[in-house]
Amino acid sequence: SAVISQKPSRDICQRGTSLTIQCQVDSQVTMMFWYRQQPGQSLTLIATANQGSEATYESGFVIDKFPISRPNLTFSTLTVSNMSPEDSSIYLCSVDKGASTEAFFGQGTRLTVV
């Protein structure tokens, strides 16, 4: 299994500002994933972060808006840039241990943009 810590757990931000969300895993993992869950919606994959290379973004998501860092095998950050109310969502970090092929999730960061 994997224990994932996300910070902050929630935040209220002004439009036009940026927020960086941190994701810390208790063990080394190759792949880390960032998801967005808009109110009342399912999870949508934003990007996949592989240590040592640039993140791969899904259709509809761009690096300028959601820059991601992956400095080592246990940590990643997602920044939500130039926020607007439409960015109000839960952002979740996820990891996969490879052999087990299941995804483990952090508790999420509930972001409200006002």
Added chain:
Amino acid sequence: AQSVTQPDIHITVSEGASLELRCNYSYGATPYLFWYVQSPGQGLQLLLKYFSGDTLVQGIKGFEAEFKRSQSSFNLRKPSVHWSDAAEYFCAVGAGSGGYQKVTFGTGTKLQVIP
């Protein structure tokens, strides 16, 4: 590309009654299938998973799911629902090497349990 359909947005059952949540998937090869539960204000917890082998999969909290390739389905069942089961349930399909390259989630089914 893979996709998942959960046709029931909202289901209400009485405590003690049986439960079945529907899930249909689309994927060109043998899928990796998952059911996750999300309680209010909580993260996602894995209930069970199917990779291969026995098509009837047992999970935590008394849940089970059956993989039916002919119907492209992976329905979740529980014989007797408890009030604490009220939550949102997500079916998901994994694709790629080891299933972790990309996990696609269904839209979720919100379960309400009444006394």
